Amino acid sequence: MPSRTSPPSCTLLSVGQAFVGTQNVDHSGAMKEERWTVHVRIQGCDLRHGTLCGSMEALNVPAAESSVVTFWEGEIIDNINHTFFTEDWANPDTDLKHWSRFPSFAPLREAVNRDGGKGIDLARHSHVYMRWKEKFFVNVGPDCGLTIAGFYYLCFSRVDGTIRGFYYDPNSSPYQQLELRATTEGRNGHSFGCYEFR
Numbered sequence: 154m155p156s157r158t159s160p161p162s163c164t165l166l167s168v169g170q171a172f173v174g175t176q177n178v179d180h181s182g183a184m185k186e187e188r189w190t191v192h193v194r195i196q197g198c199d200l201r202h203g204t205l206c207g208s209m210e211a212l213n214v215p216a217a218e219s220s221v222v223t224f225w226e227g228e229i230i231d232n233i234n235h236t237f238f239t240e241d242w243a244n245p246d247t248d249l250k251h252w253s254r255f256p257s258f259a260p261l262r263e264a265v266n267r268d269g270g271k272g273i274d275l276a277r278h279s280h281v282y283m284r285w286k287e288k289f290f291v292n293v294g295p296d297c298g299l300t301i302a303g304f305y306y307l308c309f310s311r312v313d314g315t316i317r318g319f320y321y322d323p324n325s326s327p328y329q330q331l332e333l334r335a336t337t338e339g340r341n342g343h344s345f346g347c348y349e350f351r
Contacts, residue, residue, distance in 0.1 A: 165309075165311075165314040165335045166195070166205070166309060167195065167198055168195055168196065168197060168198055169194070170194070170335060171192065171193065171194050171195075171335070171336045171337075171338040172192070172194075172316060172333035172336065173190075173191070173193075173333065173338070174190075174191055174193075174316075174331065174332045174333035174334055175189060175190060175331075175332055176188070176191050176211065176329060176330065176331045176332075177329065177332075178326055178329045179326055179328075179329070187214075189211045189212060189213055189214050190211070190212040190213055191209060191210065191211050191212070191331065191333065192212070193207055193208070193210075193316075193333055194207050194208050195207040196208060200229065200231075203228055203230075203231045203233065203234030203235045204226070204227065204229065204234070205226075205227045205229060205283070206224070206225060206226045207224075207225060207227075207285075208222055208225070208291065209222070209223050209225055209287065210222045210223075211223075211299065214297075214298060214299060215298070216297070216298020217293065217298045217299065219292070219293065220292070221290065221292070221293050221297050221298075221299055222290070222291040222292045222293075223287040223288075223289065223290055223291060223301055224287070224288050224289055224291055225285045225286060225287045225288060226285070226286055226288055227283050227284060227285040227286070227307075228283060228284045229281060229282075229283050230275065230282040230283065230284075231275055231276075232270060232271055232272075232273055232274070232275055236269045236270060236271060237249075237261075237265045237269055237270050237282065238265075239284065239304075242284075242286070242303075242304050242321075243321060245269075247321065248306075249262070249265065249266060251306040251319050251321060251328075252282070252306060254306075254319060254328070255282075255308040255317065257278075257279060257280040257308060257310075258280075258282070258308070261273055279310065279311055279312060280308050280309060280310055280311065281308075281309040281311065282306075282307065282308055282309075283305075283307040283308075283309060284304055284305065284306060284307065285304060285305040285307060285318075286305075287301035287304070288301070289301070300322060300324070300325060302322050302324065302325075303320055303321050303322025303323075303324075303325060304320070304321060304322075305318045305319065305320050305321070306318055306319050306321060307331070313334075314334060314335030315332070315334050315335070316331070316333040316334075317330070317331070317332055317333075318330070318331035318332075318333075319331070
């Protein structure tokens, strides 16, 4: 079995980094698609233990009177601390269906299908795979019109700093797509809403 190391540090996947983009929600049957503006800020990142956390702000959500801010915790798929199989939140079939929606995952699929991809060294891969689970609402109550019962499958490109993801919750619209790009916000004098987590 090849030796495995944690993914090398990346300035675009570090504390303070901001991302901006959209989440598309297709309400099948309602012939209606919602597109929310989303801001993400990484608050913590520990590559050695394969964890990260941050805040996510969703704007222009029809059911909410204001923007909705959540705090999330994430797992970095490194085959040391976390594998492609979720275990707690989804089954292996659901995992494979979601990971397979990322083109960069195609060369890894067979190995992951066989044994979870435990033998794959992801340290030098062009993409970093993650799961983000929203833990609580920061600025609104749970009756804000959004749910945080599910979690995100995510693929971060080391090349251009983009993140593409899919939200999974068996009780919500399937394959809600999240698309984010890294910004220089907060790193050159711009500001981002600051929230204190207790």
